[in-house]
Amino acid sequence: MPKVLVFGTGSLGTCYAWALSKAVGQDNVTAICRSNYEAASRNGFTVHSTLWGDNLTFQPRIARSVAEAVRQLSLDTQQFFDFVVVAAKAVPTDPSIAEIIGPAIVKGKTAIVLLQNGIGIEDEYARLYPESPLLSTVAYFPATQVSPGVVHHKEVELLHVGTYPADAPQAHKNIAREFVELLGKGGATAKLHDDIQRKRWAKLLVNSSWNPICALTRLRDREFIEVSLDLGLGAGNDKWGDGARFIKDVMMEIASVAQAYGYSDVNEETVDFQIGRAVVRDLPGVQPSMLGDAFEKRSMEVDAIVGNVVRLARKKGVNVPMLRTIYLLANGLSESFSRKKLQG
Ligand SMILES: NC(=O)c1ccc[n+]([C@@H]2O[C@H](COP(=O)([O-])OP(=O)(O)OC[C@H]3O[C@@H](n4cnc5c(N)ncnc54)[C@H](OP(=O)(O)O)[C@@H]3O)[C@@H](O)[C@H]2O)c1
Numbered sequence: 001m002p003k004v005l006v007f008g009t010g011s012l013g014t015c016y017a018w019a020l021s022k023a024v025g026q027d028n029v030t031a032i033c034r035s036n037y038e039a040a041s042r043n044g045f046t047v048h049s050t051l052w053g054d055n056l057t058f059q060p061r062i063a064r065s066v067a068e069a070v071r072q073l074s075l076d077t078q079q080f081f082d083f084v085v086v087a088a089k090a091v092p093t094d095p096s097i098a099e100i101i102g103p104a105i106v107k108g109k110t111a112i113v114l115l116q117n118g119i120g121i122e123d124e125y126a127r128l129y130p131e132s133p134l135l136s137t138v139a140y141f142p143a144t145q146v147s148p149g150v151v152h153h154k155e156v157e158l159l160h161v162g163t164y165p166a167d168a169p170q171a172h173k174n175i176a177r178e179f180v181e182l183l184g185k186g187g188a189t190a191k192l193h194d195d196i197q198r199k200r201w202a203k204l205l206v207n208s209s210w211n212p213i214c215a216l217t218r219l220r221d222r223e224f225i226e227v228s229l230d231l232g233l234g235a236g237n238d239k240w241g242d243g244a245r246f247i248k249d250v251m252m253e254i255a256s257v258a259q260a261y262g263y264s265d266v267n268e269e270t271v272d273f274q275i276g277r278a279v280v281r282d283l284p285g286v287q288p289s290m291l292g293d294a295f296e297k298r299s300m301e302v303d304a305i306v307g308n309v310v311r312l313a314r315k316k317g318v319n320v321p322m323l324r325t326i327y328l329l330a331n332g333l334s335e336s337f338s339r340k341k342l343q344g
Contacts, residue, residue, distance in 0.1 A: 001025055002182065005069055005081045005104050006060075007032045007097065008088025011143040012115055014045045014151045016085060016159075019186030021058045029060035030069045030081075037064055039148035049153040052187060066103045080106040083113055083179065090116040090304035098124040107131050111175045114164075115139055117207055117289075118304025119200050120312060122164040133172035135179055136164040138199040158189050162196025201258035201266045206274050207288070208306050208323065209250045212330035215290035215300060221278045222285025240279055246322075248275050253320040257309055260316040290330070297341075300334040307331065 001024045006017045009031040021029045033040045044059030063069035073079060084104050088097055104110065111133040112125050122136050138160040143153040161180050163172045176192055183190040193199060210221050217224055228243025230236030235245035251271040258266035278285065290300045306327045313320040 001028045002082035002178075003073065003076075003078060003080070004029045005032065005066070005084045005101075006030070007066070007084060007086050007101055007104075009033050009036065009040065009045070010087065010089075011145045011151055012139060012141060013085070013087030014145065014149070015047055015049070015052075015141065015143050015153055015157075016087065016115060016183070016188065017060055018045065018047050018052075018056055018058055019183055019188035020083075020085070021060055021186070023182040023186035026058050026060045030072065031060045031062050032066065032069060033062055033064065036145070036148035037062065043149060045149045045151070047151050047153060049157075050155065051153070051157050066101055070103050081110050083111050085113045085115060087115040089299075090118050090121050090301050091299045092303060096124060098128050102128070105129050105132055111135060111172075111179070113137060113161075113179060115159075116301075116304065117203065118301060118308060119197075119204055120308040121304050126164060133168065133175040134164040135161055135176050136196045136200070137161050138196065138203050140203075158191065159183060160191050160193055160196060160199040162193040162199075164196070166195040166197065197261070198263050198265070201254075201261070201263045202270065204258070204305070204309060205251050205254050205266060205271060208254050208309050209247055209326075210278070210286075211288040211290040212300075212302065212306050212326045213247065213250070214288045215294040216326070216329055216333060218291070218294065220285040220287050220291065222281045222283050225279060225285075226283060240275060244275055244279060247278075248272070250322050250326065251275070253313075253318075253323045254309060257313040257316070257318050257320060260318050261312065294333065294337075297337045299338055300330065302327065302330045302334045 004020050006013050009017055017029055017031050041062045044057055047056040048054050061072055081104050084101050108131040113135040115137055122134055125134055140156050140158040142155055143151050145151050161176055163176050180190040180192045225243045229241035231242045233242040235242045238245060248271055255266045255271055293300045310320055310324050310327045
C-alpha cells in the first residue's frame with residue numbers, strides 16, 4: 001500500500017487525510033501536527049461533513065516533525081513515503097515548507113502534492129526536488145477546524161489535480177492519475193487535468209480579489225457589496241453598484257494577467273459569473289479565509305494569492321494598479337500581525 005505523509009493537518013489536510021486513510025488504511029498515513037498534536041494523538045481526528053457523513057473518526061500515525069515521521073517509517077518494511085501532501089497554509093517561513101519536508105523526500109520515489117491556494121507556489125519545490133513528481137491541486141472544499149482535530153465541511157468537495165509543470169514526464173502524469181484514483185477510492189471527488197494552472201487562474205479571480213478586500217475591510221463579500229452600493233462613484237445605477245463594480249475591475253486585472261499567460265478563457269464572462277454569485281448571496285455572505293486570519297491576527301497567504309499575481313503581471317508588462325495597491329495594503333496588514341507577535 002502507498003505510504004502518505006500529510007504535512008499540516010488542519011482544516012483541509014484533515015479531510016484529505018481521512019479520504020486517503022480510507023484508500024490506503026490509516027496505518028499508512030502519517031499526519032504532521034503542531035497545535036493539534038495533543039488532541040490528535042489522544043483522540044484522532046473527527047470530520048463532520050454534510051457530503052461525506054457525520055462523525056467520521058480516524059486515527060492515522062501522528063508525528064510532530066518530518067524527522068519523527070521518517071523515524072517511525074524506518075521501523076516498517078517500506079522505508080519511504082510515496083506521497084507527501086502539503087496542506088499547511090502557503091505563508092513564507094524560515095526554513096520554508098519546501099525545505100522542511102526535505103527529510104521525507106526520497107529522490108525519484110516520493111511524489112509531492114500541493115493542496116494550497118495561490119499561483120507560482122510550485123517553483124521552490126520543483127527547484128529543490130527536480131526528480132520528484134510534483135502534483136499541483138485546486139480545492140473547492142469549504143472546511144474549518146472548529147476545535148483541535150475536529151473539522152466541519154459543507155456544500156462542495158472537488159479537487160482538481162495535475163502535474164507541475166503541465167508537460168511533466170509521462171511517469172509523473174501516471175502518478176497524478178494514481179493519486180486521483182486513490183482519492184476516488186477514499187470517497188473523494190478528484191479530477192485530473194493536463195494543465196492545472198488554468199484551474200488555478202480561474203480560482204484566483206475570486207481568491208486574489210475577495211480575500212484581501214474582505215480582510216482589509218473586515219467585511220464578508222455580500223456585506224462589502226451592500227455597504228458600497230452607491231457611493232457616488234458612477235456605478236450606483238448599475239445593477240451591481242459601486243463596490244461590485246470595483247471588484248469587477250480588480251477581477252478584470254487578474255483576468256488580464258491570466259490571459260497574458262495563455263488562459264484566454266479567464267475573461268469578462270467568467271468575471272461576471274463570479275460577481276453574480278456574490279451579489280445573489282444572502283447577507284452577510286461568505287467569509288474568505290484571509291478575513292478569518294485577519295480576525296485572528298494570523299499571517300495571511302497574501303504573497304501566494306495576491307503578490308505572485310502582481311509579480312507575474314510585471315514579468316509580462318501587464319498593468320495591475322488596483323491589485324498592486326491591494327497587495328501592498330494586505331501585505332502590510334499581514335506583516336503587522338507578525339510584528340505585533342514579535343513585540344509580544
Ligand atoms: N480550509 C478551506 O476551506 C480551504 C479550501 C480550499 C483551499 N484551502 C487552502 O488549503 C491550504 C490549507 O488551508 P487550511 O484552511 O487547511 O489551513 P489551516 O486550517 O490553518 O491548516 C493548516 C495546518 O498546517 C499546520 N502547519 C502549518 N505550518 C506547520 C509546520 N511548520 N509544522 C507543522 N504543522 C504546520 C497548522 O498548524 P497550526 O494549527 O499549529 O498552525 C494547521 O494545522 C491553504 O493554502 C488554503 O488556502 C483551504
